[in-house]
Amino acid sequence: MLHKKRIVVLTGAGISAESGIKTFRDSNGLWEGHNIQDVATPQGWYKNPELVLDFYNQRRKQLLQVKPNDAHLLLSKLEEKYDVNIITQNVDDLHERSGSTKVTHLHGELRKVRSTIDEYLIYNWDKDLNIGDHCECNSQLRPHIVWFGEEVPNLTIAEEITQTADILIIIGTSMQVYPAANLIHFAQKDIPIYFIDPKPNINKNQFDNLNIISDMASQGLKKIYKLLN
The missing domain is CATH 3.40.50.1220 (TPP-binding domain)
Structure with a gap:
């Protein structure tokens, strides 16, 4: 063969x-109207996890509507x-x-989420991710996205x-x-x-x-x- x-x-x-x-970052430095620091960094997550979750929930919904x-x-x-x-x-x-x-x-992948205490606990996810959604170790789930400043x-x-x-x-x-x-x-x-x-x-x-x-x-x-x- x-x-x-x-x-x-x-x-x-x-x-x-x-x-x-939408492309990741527009010429004005914003992503879908948001400052990158607010929605794509660990610091943004610690500061306002609700904002971050809402942002990726909207991106996930958009993804499911395109081909x-x-x-x-x-x-x-x-x-x-x-x-x-x-x-x-x-x-x-x-x-x-x-x-x-x-x-x-x-x-990372938008249709997956992961544990905040064990990065190897990854789950398929197509619905909204909210505060209170936990992994099997009872830790908050986060988007399975590599943010700025992360390896x-x-x-x-x-x-x-x-x-x-x-x-x-x-x-x-x-x-x-x-x-x-x-x-x-x-x-x-x-x-x-x-x-x-x-x-x-x-x-x-x-x-x-x-x-x-x-x-x-x-x-x-x-x-x-x-x-x-």
């Missing part, structure tokens, strides 16, 4: 924007011929809902996956948010890299075999899909 070439895909907010999910777009679907379709591993900064589950089978979430638990796994890539595709991420932005440097030096972004801000001279596609996620992926099939 022939070994399938491995495609590693790094995705960010831009791939989900076409499904109607994967053509970009998500094309990535899942690539699995017919390739071994595809997706590493995403997104907290939505649109990759999974489109049929992709290998997805690593760097920043990224899947980072080492993501680095190891990126090292195995025969082809690297980067979609919908500015490559400005660290530590995720460092992942490109873990790819082997001689592999083709495809960077899809309507306003690319990557230095072409930094990387060998870098192909920049100045398109929205779905249009750019259609071009890559044709190229690879």
Whole structure:
């Protein structure tokens, strides 16, 4: 049996924007009208957990109302011929809902919650999360989201996956948010890299075999899909 070439895909907010999910942070530094410090840091959680819970409850409701777009679907379709591993900064589950089978979430998952005293106690969760919702250890549950200032638990796994890539595709991420932005440097030096972004801000001279596609996620992926099939 022939070994399938491995495609590693790094995705960010831009791939989900076409499904109607707001990008993580607008140009004014706010996320859905909220200061990031208030809703996406441990300090914000300790200061006002009700606000934080309400914020993610609204995001979860929004997620359940949208569907994967053509970009998500094309990535899942690539699995017919390739071994595809997706590493995403997104907290939505649109990759999974489109049929992709290998997805690593760097920043957590909106449809999951976890214990505040044991980070390994993680539960699937589609309803509102409220004060008084406890884990099996009788501790308050919190969103299963990696907030600013917290460690990224899947980072080492993501680095190891990126090292195995025969082809690297980067979609919908500015490559400005660290530590995720460092992942490109873990790819082997001689592999083709495809960077899809309507306003690319990557230095072409930094990387060998870098192909920049100045398109929205779905249009750019259609071009890559044709190229690879």
